[in-house]
Amino acid sequence: MPENEFIFEKTIYLGNTNMFGNVYFARYFDWQGEAREAFFYKTVPESLALFKSGIKFVTIEAYIKYNKETVVFDDVMIKVQAANFKITTFELIFTYLNKKTGELIATGKQKLGFVDSNNKVIPVPEQLKIAWDKFIGK
Numbered sequence: 804m805p806e807n808e809f810i811f812e813k814t815i816y817l818g819n820t821n822m823f824g825n826v827y828f829a830r831y832f833d834w835q836g837e838a839r840e841a842f843f844y845k846t847v848p849e850s851l852a853l854f855k856s857g858i859k860f861v862t863i864e865a866y867i868k869y870n871k872e873t874v875v876f877d878d879v880m881i882k883v884q885a886a887n888f889k890i891t892t893f894e895l896i897f898t899y900l901n902k903k904t905g906e907l908i909a910t911g912k913q914k915l916g917f918v919d920s921n922n923k924v925i926p927v928p929e930q931l932k933i934a935w936d937k938f939i940g941k
Contacts, residue, residue, distance in 0.1 A: 809846055809883040811838035812902065815873055825872040832865060835897055835911055838881045842895065847934040857920030858928060863892065864914040871901070871908050878902035885935050890926050892916045 813834055821827040843850045854860075873879060882898040897911035917925050 809838075809842045811841050811881045811883060813837075813879045813881065815875055815877045815879065817875055820875055825874055826877075828867075828869065831867050831869070831899065831909055831911065834879070834881060834899075835865065835867070835895075835913060838883050838897060839895055839913065842883045842885075847931055849930040849934055853928055853930060858917055858925070859922075860915050860917050862913055863916050865911070866913075867897075867909055867911040869909045871906055873901070873908055879908060888927060888932065891924055893927055 811834075815826055819826050819830045878901070880900045880902045882900070884896045885893055886896050887894040892914055895913045895915065897909075897913075899908040899910070900906065901908055917927060919925050
């Protein structure tokens with residue numbers, strides 16, 4: 804695994820599927836949220852203290868492009884990468900792969916920003932940039 808990738812794994816169960824037997828489209832957004840939280844938790848230990856201080860991250864945009872359907876008992880790997888850092892925003896890029904076959908299932912992206920306890924837009928916290936630079940080996 805390249806140093807700048809974080810991998811979140813998911814096994815598909817019946818609760819993730821629709822009446823046609825494939826995964827309901829909205830589940831991919833749920834998984835993006837779970838992968839995002841795991842990414843913060845594992846790669847940026849400082850994030851918990853930041854969020855407890857009242858700083859929140861907000862989703863500005865979310866996107867998914869579906870390439871291949873998934874079904875019960877498929878194992879999905881979701882690769883997460885941080886990219887496109889700006890003053891007040893950055894993006895998380897998601898690549899969904901079938902763990903057994905390596906086939907591309909979907910790609911996604913979230914544009915995130917930060918607000919303080921008064922919901923005022925703030926720059927991306929420096930602690931997060933430092934932790935991410937350490938994570939990707941800068």
